[in-house]
Amino acid sequence: MSLAAPIDRRLSVAPMMDWTDRHCRAFHRVLTRRTLLYTEMAVDKAILNGDTPRLIGFDAAEHPVAIQLGGSEPGDLARAARIAEDYGYAEINLNVGCPSDRVQSGRFGACLMQEPELVADCVAAMQDAVGVPVTVKCRIGVDDQEPEEALFTLVDTVAARGIASFAVHARKAWLKGLSPKENRSIPPLDYDLVRRLKAERPALEIILNGGLEDLEHAIAETATLDGAMIGRAAYHTPWILARADSAVFGESDPVATRAEALAAFRPYIAAHLRSGGRLHDITRHMLGLFAGEPGARQWRRILSEKATRSGAGLDVLDEAEAAIPSREEAA
Known part of the structure; x- marks a missing residue:
């Protein structure tokens, strides 16, 4: 069971492959002290068998920073989570949302929306292995799944194993027929479904992700949610983060220009x-x-x-x- 103090997730920058590396995070940290930052997805087997310092090493100045793991083998994920905790990450997040072919071939990412019991086994193993919080980032469904059924089933199954925080990308992922890039924009957003999830599961922490264009949009869309996770907007227009500490956390901003x-x-x-x-x-x-x-x-x-x-x-x-x-x- 997680022993660490709760993390403030009112605003975070989403994990983005090839983008949110250590240099990106260091830059974002200059703009905001309080926003939670995430690594790119790190595959569990790569951490266990590869150049671990290069893959997941980071500077303490990046805190608060969380790592996102990809995988579907509970034992491997638990071992990778333990290594990540030893490196000093404040949170371990499981990727249940990436739709790329490479991820699908490894039986992780968005395709795990179809296997909620396996996701629950994975996060339970991770949670037993570490003292920092374990969280999940997911979609609202994949392919022909009914989003409300798929999302609620996944969340309920995983929450039953002690996980209390979910970042939900409010789009379906189409594993066949759309590229990863198209999956970030073509499937329609359903913010209301995510808000309904929070309303019906008030004890859970529900973070909204997907299509949030700036701080004002994020704040408006998450008035009844626990937080916002901004992705591409934070990367392509990073100056929006320079007002995050005052607008979201009620503190002074670190830089004025x-x-x-x-x-x-x-x-x-x-x-x-x-x-x-x-x-x-x-x-x-x-x-x-x-x-x-x-x-x-x-x-x-x-x-x-x-x-x-x-x-x-x-x-x-x-x-x-x-x-x-x-x-x-x-x-």
Whole structure:
């Protein structure tokens, strides 16, 4: 049974493959102290048999940070969860929502919506292995499943094993006929179903995910829920996170302008470069910082063209920032 103190999940950034790596999370943490951050999905067998430090290592400055695991073998997931806890993650989340072919072939991700008893066995094994909270991120159904039946069955089956927190991507996943990219936008959203789940299961923590465009949208849609998980909007327009601490958590925001954010993040970038890392490893996550602002196109162009070059350094970041008009005011 989990022993750790509860985690504040009123706002989180969703786990996103190829996007929410350690550099992305470090950047987001400059913008918000309180928002819960998630790793990319890490496959249990890769953690057990691969380069574990490279796969799941992270900086303590990223806290609060949770890891998302992929898998369907309770024993492997339990061992991977124990390793993740030893690394210092505050939460272990099981992926029951990714629709990619690679995930399906491994019998995990969204296809597990069809096997609620197996999901329950997996999370029970994980929960027995660690002291930090274990949670689930799922869809409302897959393929021809009736969403209300599929979602409630999965949640009830898993909750019966002691899991109390669920992040629900409010779309079906079509395992055949749609690509993973299409599955993020084509199946219609059903926020009302997620709200009904919370109303009928008030003791559970229900977090809404899917299609949330900004903080205002997230706050409005989750007035009767326990929190919001923002995905692509937080990645493509990260400045929305700079108001999260005040708008969601009632605390002061860490930076007032994008220039302040860049100055605060600069030591992290410099340390990465000194260790032999590439500038592009980090700046690829920063392309949307000035989205909607004068100079945004030049910012993206300079970073896209020059940060990828061998030996690219902080001068490239300086050049990109210089392309932004100096009249930016505190947001």
